[in-house]
Amino acid sequence: CYFNEPNSQMGVLIFHDNWGGVDLGDGGFDDPTHLGSGEGVYIEDCTFIGNGLGGNGATDASYSGRFVFRHNILIRQNLGTHGTEVGPYRGVRSYEIYNNQFISDTAVMDKGIYLRGGTGVIWGNTFSGACCGSISGYKDAISCDNFRSFNNFEIWGMANGQNPWDENTDQYGHATIDQVGRGVCLDHIRGSPPINQRTGNAAWPRQQAEPVYVWSNNWTPVPNNPGYYISSNQNVVQIGRDIINNGNTPMPGYTPYGYPHPLISGSSKAVITDVNRDGSPDFLLQRNGRDETAIWYLNNNVLIDGDGGPTLPNGWSVRDTADFDGDGHPDYALFHPAAKLTAIFYMSGPTVIGGAWGPTFPAGWELVGVSDFNGDGKPDYLLYKALTRQTAIWYLNNNVLIGGDFAPSLPNHWSLVGIADFNRDGHPDYALSNTASGESAIWYLSGPTFIGSAWGPTVSEGWGLVGTADFDGDANPDFLLYNGGSHETAVWYLNNNVFVSSAAGPTLPAAWGWPAL
Incomplete structure (x- = not known):
């Protein structure tokens, strides 16, 4: 497949808003993650061409979307997800992002992969600019964010250490609902406005820690533009707890689904x-x-x-x-x-x-x-x-x-x-x-x-x-x-x-x- 997106158009949208027959994406958080199982949307052997400005990317995912993005080429383009933020619907559920080439040869882009929720694996990717010291490439290879840390959204509210939808074990490093590094929920959430079915009100759904594992990627830093292999813009997403740089060691127990699909x-x-x-x-x-x-x-x-x-x-x-x-x-x-x-x-x-x-x-x-x-x-x-x-x-x-x-x-x-x-x-x-x-x-x-x-x-x-x-x-x-x-x-x-x-x-x-x- 081939996507030429010079005007910041979106590439592929991944929504599973009726997973398990449950709307708004709630059903996707009831079921285990099942990385490497063949579940979800597979995007492979595609080329995505952008304009180097970022914004809309090769992907976006919410409504408990699960996707595998592999063996693709991104030229002046990045890859994105959405978290549980605006409206009653849920954010991205899981992703497997591997063996892709990210090339920003004429521009400095803020990030190659933008995570705002979910769990998964990121491995075997390359992030580069033009050759020979050119000021181009990706400032950060992988960037994590949590929009509820700085927005008081109508349905889910702000992640301020007191919101009932969040873990709130401490003010600054507590886990928030569906954030990066969280997976299956032991309590089911249903409806609009959402209700925890165990407690009958807004309450932390006992969401399990499932950190994102990152290994064996090759990132070429942008000359004279300090950046990070993995960055987190909010305290609730902690490197080493929610997203793990595992060097060159794969995630324990993980085996990718057969390629090609x-x-x-x-x-x-x-x-x-x-x-x-x-x-x-x-x-x-x-x-x-x-x-x-x-x-x-x-x-x-x-x-x-x-x-x-x-x-x-x-x-x-x-x-x-x-x-x-x-x-x-x-x-x-x-x-x-x-x-x-x-x-x-x-x-x-x-x-x-x-x-x-x-x-x-x-x-x-x-x-x-x-x-x-x-x-x-x-x-x-x-x-x-x-x-x-x-x-x-x-x-x-x-x-x-x-x-x-x-x-x-x-x-x-x-x-x-x-x-x-x-x-x-x-x-x-x-x-x-x-x-x-x-x-x-x-x-x-x-x-x-x-x-x-x-x-x-x-x-x-x-x-x-x-x-x-x-x-x-x-x-x-x-x-x-x-x-x-x-x-x-x-x-x-x-x-x-x-x-x-x-x-x-x-x-x-x-x-x-x-x-x-």
Whole structure:
């Protein structure tokens, strides 16, 4: 999905005002939080473009809204929530915000994530400005607030240490109803005006402490603009009690829901390689929410064996594999989205035997694939800029940048899922997927130049096109499909762009998937 919001329009509103059949969002606070369960609204693989002024953001949530915001790109935009403040309705209930890129490249924005209530997790995100000391970026990565601390709202009143809706254990640090770091209520609240059903009047609903956990985010401070990784504007929201900076350690017991979501399984991209050099493609897998990798060896579409692969450094992802050092073994092409760094893990089978830095990317660009575009026998980087949908090629000699070219821009709603020589002219081509319609297409290239296109087969609902490789050894690239609900894979055998036949592939374990982007 794509949101261009230059006039401060709102992106996605998350309201669960009839959760459990109870209106005003009251029902959402009766039920446990269930992080990682698949409950709530999922927003993933989207681009949000703002104007750098803040205000309305990529999201807003109230009426006990629950949402998961992951694998998105925010350009000059932030993410927001509402608390229990105005009117009889409740605020945000929960959020899981992870593996997103926040980029404010032309402005200084006050915050990247704005929390006014609820509980959840925030991890694996990057917050950055332009490069090279530019005065741009996010002053605070995460900012917490409580509007009832400075407003006497008609229904809920002011959080002044005496309000019956609040805990009031002390004047300045007491918990307030539905604030940041609070979750399920032991007492049910109903009606307008609201009434605690246990006490029959306005009373603290014995709301349980459920702190927000924050870990493994990468925030680049704005030069000459002091800010905070986590800030709180009100005493009732206490860092260390209500929101916890957990360093690089995940929240105990938390496991993220499988990515991509089963309903939009086409949004992911597989890494397909030949680790054991038997001429058959193999799968490179990663444990969901973790840095462990594994290799599944295939013979055509059949799983024959497996190995553990290296554990990735925190913040890095595998974007593709290729033989960078010319020793006959495919190596890992790594990318760090926050720092825009690249690196190579030199491999011998599943074992790391060395490493080297690659070139650093400009702001706004990411590594999406590797192939030999100029025919010199050396793998090259394929870059993509979400803001303009432009692709570019960086020519490499091993890990060293030696040149570059702009390549074609992708149409809206289409994504690159593979690079292979479909028309067998010796030049790598783009395999594109439209996850909304299920359509596929091949863009034929000559080096960096677009020379033609053809429609490919349309993927069935529930399945997504995630990669390309020659599975049956006929020298024609084939399509790899994935069903995010059942974790099944399938191979569609092609002759150029034409579907020939298909076969079922191995089913992935629920805890494993394709490498995180």
